[in-house]
Amino acid sequence: DAGITQSPRHKVTETGTPVTLRCHQTENHRYMYWYRQDPGHGLRLIHYSYGVKDTDKGEVSDGYSVSRSKTEDFLLTLESATSSQTSVYFCAISGPGRGNNEQFFGPGTRLTVL
Amino acid sequence: ILNVEQSPQSLHVQEGDSTNFTCSFPSSNFYALHWYRWETAKSPEALFVMTLNGDEKKKGRISATLNTKEGYSYLYIKGSQPEDSATYLCALAGGTSYGKLTFGQGTILTVHP
Numbered sequence: 001d002a003g004i005t006q007s008p009r010h011k012v013t014e015t016g017t018p019v020t021l022r023c024h025q026t027e028n029h030r031y032m033y034w035y036r037q038d039p040g041h042g043l044r045l046i047h048y049s050y051g052v053k054d055t056d057k058g059e060v061s062d063g064y065s066v067s068r069s070k071t072e073d074f075l076l077t078l079e080s081a082t083s084s085q086t087s088v089y090f091c092a093i094s095g096p097g098r099g100n101n102e103q104f105f106g107p108g109t110r111l112t113v114l
Numbered sequence: 115i116l117n118v119e120q121s122p123q124s125l126h127v128q129e130g131d132s133t134n135f136t137c138s139f140p141s142s143n144f145y146a147l148h149w150y151r152w153e154t155a156k157s158p159e160a161l162f163v164m165t166l167n168g169d170e171k172k173k174g175r176i177s178a179t180l181n182t183k184e185g186y187s188y189l190y191i192k193g194s195q196p197e198d199s200a201t202y203l204c205a206l207a208g209g210t211s212y213g214k215l216t217f218g219q220g221t222i223l224t225v226h227p
Contacts, residue, residue, distance in 0.1 A: 031213050042203060042217040050212040099146045099207020099215065102160035
């Protein structure tokens with residue numbers, strides 16, 4: 001298994017509170033991604049990173065920010081959590097390229113916003 | 115936003131049946147097509163990555179074909195087993211930088227003993 005961990009694995013929080021999810025990899029892969037998984041939507045890309053301090057938005061980035069200060073860590077922050085952000089969040093990593101490398105996924109974080 | 119469609123949404127088959135699913139994508143935005151298998155309570159795992167028109171890949175009882183000109187890929191499972199029960203996702207890499215993928219909604223396969 002690719003060395004990807006996510007923390008926390010489960011979190012319950014209240015509307016309006018900030019939340020940070022962490023993705024940590026030991027594979028030294030350059031690209032990292034955050035997805036959310038919702039019924040009927042499959043996986044949707046929130047943000048991605050193509051190197052340290054290099055990040056960009058995905059298709060559902062509103063309400064989320066990211067940071068990558070070192071190769072192994074990619075943080076996803078919900079500045080002020082809303083109930084619509086209740087979801088399962090997956091981190092993924094891959095080697096460099098335009099999409100011909102498979103992505104390896106972390107175990108997921110289940111976030112509930114009350 | 116690229117539109118990747120999978121059909122059917124769900125499928126119930128009996129053990130031993132062979133089955134197939136479809137992934138449709140815009141042929142004008144093709145760079146690579148991925149298939150992932152996603153078991154309940156686990157993470158998605160890659161089955162295949164295909165890049166060439168006419169590509170055919172196989173892993174055990176599972177195989178996939180690719181037609182980039184008409185924008186579709188088929189995933190086949192021969193002699194389905196209960197352990198094949200999972201959600202099967204396809205994802206399109208549209209050729210932009212950084213390997214971004216657009217996923218379909220998935221096909222949920224249930225194999226009954």
